[in-house]
Amino acid sequence: MNKEKLRKKILNKRNNISNRFCIVNSNKIFNNFKINIFPSLKKGKIIIYNSFKNEVKTEKIIDFLLNKGFEIYNPCIIDKKIIPCKFFSHKKLSIGPYKIMEPVKKYKLKTMKNVIAVIVPGIVFDKNGNRIGFGKGYFDRFLCKINKNILKIALAYSFQVLKKIPYTKKDVKMDIIITEKEIIYVKKKKKNL
Numbered sequence: 611m612n613k614e615k616l617r618k619k620i621l622n623k624r625n626n627i628s629n630r631f632c633i634v635n636s637n638k639i640f641n642n643f644k645i646n647i648f649p650s651l652k653k654g655k656i657i658i659y660n661s662f663k664n665e666v667k668t669e670k671i672i673d674f675l676l677n678k679g680f681e682i683y684n685p686c687i688i689d690k691k692i693i694p695c696k697f698f699s700h701k702k703l704s705i706g707p708y709k710i711m712e713p714v715k716k717y718k719l720k721t722m723k724n725v726i727a728v729i730v731p732g733i734v735f736d737k738n739g740n741r742i743g744f745g746k747g748y749f750d751r752f753l754c755k756i757n758k759n760i761l762k763i764a765l766a767y768s769f770q771v772l773k774k775i776p777y778t779k780k781d782v783k784m785d786i787i788i789t790e791k792e793i794i795y796v797k798k799k800k801k802n803l
């Protein structure tokens with residue numbers, strides 16, 4: 611199946627899961643993150659998406675990380691590019707382009723120094739870390755520029771992870787994919803982990 615068909619098929623599946631399925635499995639994914647990934651992260655800045663519709667929910671991960679003293683940034687679309695802006699609280703978010711929540715005040719991240727991880731959403735993944743998103747290339751363009759030591763972590767329900775999916779040179783691979791059932795380590799032992 612080509613990228614477009616796979617994107618449609620899995621997105622359709624995700625659009626049809628129940629709210630309960632989303633909550634239960636997002637909680638499991640949060641726990642997997644907390645137990646298996648978090649203990650090996652060094653303190654720093656983390657860029658993490660605000661969940662939209664049936665995407666794996668990120669509120670609890672954000673609150674947990676804030677509580678542990680991490681600085682949180684959310685991807686914002688500014689001039690058709692992803693610019694991470696500082697997250698202060700869930701109450702200080704408003705609807706941005708593509709109906710994704712963004713911090714109202716745009717305190718832009720000035721440098722990627724001290725950024726240890728980027729936690730991204732997606733629609734389809736494979737066991738080799740390949741990712742298919744909404745098809746605009748926003749994350750690809752953002753992730754291809756960042757230092758290789760910054761961990762690229764994806765959150766997904768297990769039905770979103772297939773054995774193999776098509777990809778191009780422009781598709782940036784994930785280092786880790788966390789699902790409710792497993793953690794897929796594409797590359798082992800990087801500097802920040």
Ligand SMILES: Nc1ncnc2c1ncn2[C@@H]1O[C@H](COP(=O)(O)OP(=O)(O)OP(=O)(O)O)[C@@H](O)[C@H]1O
Nearest residue numbers: 741742743744745746747748749750751754780781
């Ligand atoms: N680094 C890049 N520079 C220029 N164009 C790019 C780059 N990365 C991706 N693109 C282009 O963006 C378009 C969408 O890419 P693709 O279908 O891979 O999106 P996606 O990975 O599903 O989306 P997203 O990254 O927003 O989640 C394609 O035409 C692709 O060639």
Ligand SMILES: [Mg+2]
Nearest residue numbers: 741743750781
């Ligand atoms: Mg892509």
